[in-house]
Amino acid sequence: MMEEIQLQDISIDSFFEKYELKFKAIADKKRLQIMNILTQKGAMCVCDLAPLVDMAQSKLSYHLKILLEANIITKETRGTWSYYELNQEELNHLLSHELCCVFKPFC
Amino acid sequence: MMEEIQLQDISIDSFFEKYELKFKAIADKKRLQIMNILTQKGAMCVCDLAPLVDMAQSKLSYHLKILLEANIITKETRGTWSYYELNQEELNHLLSHELCCVFKPFC
DNA sequence: TTAATTAATCAAAAAATTTTGATTTAAGTA
DNA sequence: TACTTAAATCAAAATTTTTTGATTAATTAA
Numbered sequence: 506m507m508e509e510i511q512l513q514d515i516s517i518d519s520f521f522e523k524y525e526l527k528f529k530a531i532a533d534k535k536r537l538q539i540m541n542i543l544t545q546k547g548a549m550c551v552c553d554l555a556p557l558v559d560m561a562q563s564k565l566s567y568h569l570k571i572l573l574e575a576n577i578i579t580k581e582t583r584g585t586w587s588y589y590e591l592n593q594e595e596l597n598h599l600l601s602h603e604l605c606c607v608f609k610p611f612c
Numbered sequence: 613m614m615e616e617i618q619l620q621d622i623s624i625d626s627f628f629e630k631y632e633l634k635f636k637a638i639a640d641k642k643r644l645q646i647m648n649i650l651t652q653k654g655a656m657c658v659c660d661l662a663p664l665v666d667m668a669q670s671k672l673s674y675h676l677k678i679l680l681e682a683n684i685i686t687k688e689t690r691g692t693w694s695y696y697e698l699n700q701e702e703l704n705h706l707l708s709h710e711l712c713c714v715f716k717p718f719c
Numbered sequence: 720t721t722a723a724t725t726a727a728t729c730a731a732a733a734a735a736t737t738t739t740g741a742t743t744t745a746a747g748t749a
Numbered sequence: 750t751a752c753t754t755a756a757a758t759c760a761a762a763a764t765t766t767t768t769t770g771a772t773t774a775a776t777t778a779a
Contacts, residue, residue: 520714521644528639533767534625534632541628551726564768566727571766585725585776598710607627640737658756671738673757678736692746692755 527599530575531608535560536568540591540608543578547610548590634706637682642667643675644715647698650685651717655697 531537535558542557543549555565569589572578576595581588596609638644642665649664650656662672676696679685683702688695703716 518641521641521648524644524715525639525641528635528644529766532632532635532639534628537628537631537635552724561769562726563728563770567767570727582726587726597708599708601704601706601708603705608631636736659754668739669756670740670758674737677757689756694756 527575527577527595530571530577531599533568533571536572537608539565539568539572540577543589543591544606544608544610548581548588550586550588552586554589634682634684634702637678637684638706638715640675640678643679646672646675646679647684647715650696650698651713651715654717655688655695657693657695659693661696 531540538558539554542554551562551565551569555562558565560568569578569580573580573589576592578589579592581590591610593610600609638647645665646661649661658669658672658676662669665672667675676685676687680687680696683699685696686699688697698717700717707716
């Protein structure tokens with residue numbers, strides 16, 4: 506019984522942690538701008554994205570990693586290039602329909 | 613023309629800032645827990661909420677202020693008590709329908 | 720092969736957020 | 750009136766996040 510309650514607590518706790526991670530990822534002006542650009546342009550590599558968001562490469566890679574680890578975007582490597590794309594499915598689970606067109610693709 | 617472009621930039625910039633503020637407010641395990649409790653219990657005062665989230669009063673007041681400033685919750689003062697309640701309308705604009713029952717009331 | 724490009728990672732510095740404990744203000748209670 | 754309770758605010762400390770610039774590894778191009 507004790508264990509049951511504890512398990513419940515642990516699971517609700519990790520549930521909140523999961524959403525903390527996701528909301529934290531999108532809780533940033535620059536990362537929202539990145540999402541907005543990916544909404545409009547589809548998949549992009551770091552070197553093409555960098556000038557659009559006016560960011561140094563290492564800084565952009567840092568922000569992309571945050572979004573990637575929250576599953577907000579996906580990554581596909583081709584040669585030396587890394588192509589990043591919005592994860593539409595994930596965003597649909599997360600955001601209101603209203604936020605389509607701005608932070609979600611094809612809505 | 614220059615001005616038009618600048619105005620556009622400023623407005624899209626403040627648009628991202630607005631959502632940064634809101635997502636930042638909900639991008640926290642403890643604040644999500646607060647929202648979850650308010651979802652279940654409706655309006656609550658700080659002194660009743662504090663033991664439920666196992667937080668000192670000043671800490672809880674700090675987190676409530678973050679949510680209040682993002683318009684995620686509302687506040688009504690009665691005597692010495694402050695009653696906080698989820699802002700259902702705001703959350704509907706922000707979050708997916710899926711996140712109802714967890715972070716949004718009456719869905 | 721050599722040089723250049725792409726992007727990830729690292730450590731240190733800078734900046735922002737959160738926690739803590741105390742103080743303050745206001746309102747209720749004996 | 751004096752005492753207690755509720756909650757906001759404050760400053761300092763602690764913690765977390767972000768930025769910066771350099772380095773590294775892998776791939777492409779000359």
